Amino acid sequence: MRHLENLILNTDSYKASHWLQYPPHTEATFFYVESRGGVYERTLFFGLQAILKEYLGTPVTHAMVDEARDFFAAHGEPFNEAGWRRIVDTFGGRLPLRIRAVPEGTVVPTHHALVTIESTDPDSYWLPSYLETLLLRLWYPVTVATQSWHLKQTIRYYLELSCDDPAAQIGFKLHDFGARGVSSAESAGLGGAAHLVNFLGTDTVSGVLTARAYYHEPMAAFSIPAAEHSTITSWGREREVDAYRNMLRQFAKPGAVVAVVSDSYDIYRAIREHWGKTLRDEVIASGATLVVRPDSGEPVDVVHQCLTLLDETFGHTVNAKGYKVLKHVRLIQGDGINPNSIRAILERVTKGGYSAENLAFGMGGALLQGINRDTQKFALKCSAAKIDGAWIDVFKAPITDPGKQSKRGRLALLHHREFGSWRTVAVPDDVARVDDYVPDAGWEHAMVTVWENGELLQDWTFAQVRGRSEA
Template sequence: MRTNPILNTDSYKASHFLQYPEGVTTVYSYIEARGPKDHDLLFFGLQMFIKSYLTTPITAEDIDEAEEIFTAHGLPFHREGWAYILEKHNGYMPIAINALKEGTVTKTSVPLALIYNTDPKCAWLTSYLETAILRGVWYPTTVATNSFLIKQQIKAALEKSSDDVTGQLPFKLHDFGARGASSQETAQIGGLAHLVNFQGTDTVSALPMARQYYGGDDPHFMAGFSIPAAEHSTMTSWGRAGEKDAYANMLEKFPQGLVAVVSDSYDLFNALENIWGDELKEQVLARDGTLVVRPDSGDPVEIVCQTLEVLGDKFGYSTNSKGFKVLDPHVRVIQGDGIYLNSLKDILDAMIEKGWAVDNVAFGMGGGLLQAVSRDSYQFAMKACAIERNGDIQPIYKEPKTDKKKTSKRGIQGVFEEQGQLVAKTILPEQIADSENMLKRVYWLEQGVPQITHLSFTEVRQQAEETS
């Protein structure tokens, strides 16, 4: 369903064209995550927003619809301004966006993007677009950041306990979040943000997003992978008395490769000890692949360790060079219930304490990955920092006496590397294009046509690896 770009804003924005002082020709704004202080942040998603929302021009019908709605809504409507954009710029937004390279890992409080109007008659436009642009940045960046932080946790645990850190890491966190997301678009955007860090997902709708918005040379590029897996409906359809048959059917229908089977429909430990570990043991060991057992209820820390102990007792294990136990390669575990940033660390710590290599377990994350986030998770904001008025650049800022943490940056913002860290600096307009400024031009108009500095998804992943 097409969204009218003029209506993709907050109500009060419609009146702001009347509120600027005379002589203002340019408004500069920046986007940042204000906190927590010195927290890592993985920037991602702006290119999706630009291609989705800025490359579609407004139409006369959009202007008519917006005028009718805003007027009935109780607000003034800047018909003259929108008609000018339609006539002068073919309906495209005359703004420029400069941003960090997507995939960059930096600290909070570093500007991620600078936005400003490029037509002096459209100074009101910069802040009008705040609602849409900020939403297009905060959500994917927050999901990508949380996924990145989990990746660092798992990587540290693998480095302690595994002989195969590089091979294990890309598939250690699987996205189970599609059904818990607020909309398909949320699942698409958040699901792709997760795939910057990992390659496992069940959020199918995220996969074409990588091709559509971050496509590279390979039109068949695949950003994420999954495996055949059971759910409770398929297992319980056999009835309680048919639990063994349900599991045996999975082994028969998927004789090779990885296959995941949820095993707690009735009694997890009966399934582990008697069905998998006894009645079907020979079939499991005869497979050309790996059975991934999924416990799906109970305290995650206890259940994961208990599951490993039973599988180790039934199927055996080896000890790697670091002294940690690794299950027979025919069996592994995936924990997909109750996984959050803090709970995952508790599971990893408990596994290592009990001598189990992290190789044995993968994790699935649902609502905690794609939905349990907000703009306040990292205190995202887009703030005006400078105006050009009567030919002069004037810094502007807010500094609330009642909350100094909300003090905004003053002056046009640039980002520069100093001693291996990115830092914000106030710059002059001519320094926006400085080769040392890390905020590079990613969107602008050229002879009325939108221009985009395109990044492939592979380049985004490489950037995340290089700057982490």
């Protein structure tokens, strides 16, 4: 949407008045972003680099200031025209900010600072607050990546329980079906890329393109030919088997994988009669792996029954851990998939003697849209201000909700090299810059400066992000 390209208007209305609300002689402000708890006890940090490149990479212009001035005049808010003109004239439109953050892909316990934002120009002390609306939206890719990472740990558990080579299997066990279930193309891109930090399969093209555009990844994920209900039901109920045969003849080649939704009428009959009798020899002779997709019913029961029926027809081998691995066929469940159902399905099938490698999941709205900012209780708060040459702590401590008490001081996130512990600490006032702070023995800075005065200082690749998430 081209009318949203003006950075100055990418904010909340009331932000336009905040430059008049700080104490006289304010020279700098310091803000931080944290997850104040939530569903998961750890977060996987991802997405800031894409936001910085997309929105802060374009300098502010006088034309943008003109547009914002006219908008806020009609909108009923005061506007800091002089302050924005100064940014254009003095800094070439590049924002006088320093942003520090944990390297993307890092998994950090909640209740710690993940990002800090500070002004670097005394006359632009108001700028970090102005950008809160824009920068706090990183809650979305972080939360998608976090949920996806935890789902990976769940799936990994069952693969390690029941599979001979879990590492070779896990990358394609949770496929992103979420593009149609999100609120915008940007959500599909950011959320889709966030999921791909953990997995290698997607049908969300925007996520792959986001990883390419902002993280230097030529091809972040892969997909396979797959049927939808319209391509099966257009053959008619009486010719259902012909629709399946066409899928085999179009796509089933040696070594290939092809997915066919098979519940348009009767999933159990489709497996027993069409796949299990009429087309069985053709499936085997093709040299491909057929992935049958149920798409209705109670997921735990349906998946187990379908695996049992496929086993009766195509048979299985028994792996070194004593679990059954189907021959020629696999199953993908994409209906009703969420963190609870994934665990329940895997528990059922492994207790039934089947390896988790027989099964993959497709996740749509629950993956990319079934979250919000409160899933991980994300907040961006001011923790320090420099007034009359001295730093003061800035914080809130509401008696009605102790969980919303904010941190105070200029903050650094520390990580212990030996023990893996984390600490968010306030830097002493006599330290000029946070990154000049020298931690105690054994501790090291966990944040690095990623953006300063309009320049991106760290440009992570997707491979680096993935490597950290695995570590």
